[in-house]
Amino acid sequence: MPTEAGTEVEKFMSGLIKRNPGEPEFHQAVQEVATTIIPFTRDHPEYRKAQVLERMTEPDRVIIFRVTWVDDEGNFRVNRAWRVQFNNSIGPYKGGMRFHPSVTLSVLKFLGFEQVLKNSLTTLPMGGGKGGSNFNPKGKSDMEVMRFCQSLMIELFRHIGENTDVPAGDIGVGAREISYMFGQYKRLSNQFTGILTGKGLAFGGSLVRTEATGFGCVYFMQNMLAAKGDSLEGKSAVVSGSGNVALYTIDKLTQLGAKAVTASDSGGFIYDPDGIRDEKLEWLKELKEVRRGRISDYAEKFGCEYHEGERPWNVKCNLAFPCATQNEITRDQAKALIDNGVMGVAEGANMPTELDGVHHFTNGKIIYGPSKASNAGGVAVSGLEQSQNSLRISWSREEVDGRLQTIMKEIHDKCAQYGDEGGGYIDYVKGANIAGFVKVADAMVAYGAV
Numbered sequence: 001m002p003t004e005a006g007t008e009v010e011k012f013m014s015g016l017i018k019r020n021p022g023e024p025e026f027h028q029a030v031q032e033v034a035t036t037i038i039p040f041t042r043d044h045p046e047y048r049k050a051q052v053l054e055r056m057t058e059p060d061r062v063i064i065f066r067v068t069w070v071d072d073e074g075n076f077r078v079n080r081a082w083r084v085q086f087n088n089s090i091g092p093y094k095g096g097m098r099f100h101p102s103v104t105l106s107v108l109k110f111l112g113f114e115q116v117l118k119n120s121l122t123t124l125p126m127g128g129g130k131g132g133s134n135f136n137p138k139g140k141s142d143m144e145v146m147r148f149c150q151s152l153m154i155e156l157f158r159h160i161g162e163n164t165d166v167p168a169g170d171i172g173v174g175a176r177e178i179s180y181m182f183g184q185y186k187r188l189s190n191q192f193t194g195i196l197t198g199k200g201l202a203f204g205g206s207l208v209r210t211e212a213t214g215f216g217c218v219y220f221m222q223n224m225l226a227a228k229g230d231s232l233e234g235k236s237a238v239v240s241g242s243g244n245v246a247l248y249t250i251d252k253l254t255q256l257g258a259k260a261v262t263a264s265d266s267g268g269f270i271y272d273p274d275g276i277r278d279e280k281l282e283w284l285k286e287l288k289e290v291r292r293g294r295i296s297d298y299a300e301k302f303g304c305e306y307h308e309g310e311r312p313w314n315v316k317c318n319l320a321f322p323c324a325t326q327n328e329i330t331r332d333q334a335k336a337l338i339d340n341g342v343m344g345v346a347e348g349a350n351m352p353t354e355l356d357g358v359h360h361f362t363n364g365k366i367i368y369g370p371s372k373a374s375n376a377g378g379v380a381v382s383g384l385e386q387s388q389n390s391l392r393i394s395w396s397r398e399e400v401d402g403r404l405q406t407i408m409k410e411i412h413d414k415c416a417q418y419g420d421e422g423g424g425y426i427d428y429v430k431g432a433n434i435a436g437f438v439k440v441a442d443a444m445v446a447y448g449a450v
Contacts, residue, residue, distance in 0.1 A: 023106035083131035086112035089443040093129030096170030117436030124383035149180035169198040194389025197382035206385035214248025216377015221346040223412035233257035241324035262312035272304040323348030331356035347371035373432040
């Protein structure tokens with residue numbers, strides 16, 4: 001980066017940190033974007049004159065509220081909840097709700113900011129937002145989760161709407177939680193609208209939504225490899241996580257001829273050199289989606305290695321798919337992946353690589369798909385669910401999957417357009433940031449001072 005641009009990034013970040021103290025996740029997300037956008041805007045003065053980046057890093061509004069509920073023992077319980085409505089320049093706010101003890105305003109602002117650019121990349125008319133609560137659904141009964149979700153919606157419903165803000169699921173918010181929230185919204189509003197995505201198929205949900213983020217991540221990698229004249233066939237892959245994103249990343253890798261050899265949870269990771277496929281994959285899905293067991297159970301069942309308290313980034317592989325959580329790949333782990341022969345990384349989780357790790361991938365010139373591009377499949381199918389709800393129709397699995405593949409290719413091609421560094425190398429971080437920024441920025445410039 002030119003010295004003048006680097007100095008400008010430092011000045012910009014200093015001001016942002018001063019305005020948003022104690023929010024390290026948000027600072028990290030903005031810095032990763034500012035590093036590429038500020039040099040770009042030096043050549044596009046219309047964006048600088050309109051102070052677009054300064055405005056884009058300030059949420060339209062943040063809603064914070066208390067959620068009071070009663071547990072099965074009759075005790076009053078209190079949690080905090082948020083909805084960060086970040087930017088609606090190109091469509092209604094769109095982004096998940098996350099229930100986890102680690103949820104803070106900083107985490108939700110980072111996710112909401114990323115969502116603005118991610119949703120822009122999908123080409124669908126969706127703005128960016130995010131929400132959640134420090135409520136932990138683990139260990140809670142269905143009735144406790146229902147009471148919490150209903151209490152949360154009593155406040156949230158007044159701030160959302162099919163043309164205003166359309167939440168979805170995220171960590172800790174699956175089909176059960178979405179169903180409870182949708183039922184309460186319907187009751188409070190006396191309307192049956194597509195106000196939440198990730199709904200059950202019986203009441204407006206879309207086929208392929210469960211699989212979408214994992215499938216989309218693999219499709220993005222497929223496109224990155226194709227741009228270099230290569231394919232997934234015969235490649236070995238390490239995958240972290242064992243939730244929906246990881247499971248369906250593994251599923252699609254298998255379908256397209258690659259071999260996933262790892263999966264993980266908070267306890268550690270398993271290494272199966274024969275590949276997680278066929279009946280083993282179905283068993284793992286049942287373990288994690290139905291029985292909610294530990295990944296170590298897989299190692300016991302199929303006699304493979306289990307590495308307690310570790311992540312899979314030291315395993316030799318061709319491809320890596322971090323699908324667990326933010327900042328799970330450090331600089332040293334990024335270096336270990338490259339030293340072990342990795343040629344490509346596609347992020348299934350949100351911001352799973354620390355900034356130093358991102359720089360190591362890009363400096364090493366491997367093919368690297370940042371999360372705002374490579375994990376956009378989930379929100380893309382959420383957008384398709386909104387379309388189906390508005391039209392009062394349901395598309396077939398083949399049609400939704402076909403549209404998803406098209407969207408992921410369009411995202412790839414936009415990233416390649418802005419990230420082409422010459423010599424056959426595409427900087428997908430730069431490409432994703434600029435491609436996502438331009439569409440939102442053009443709308444903001446057109447609106448004037450709003």
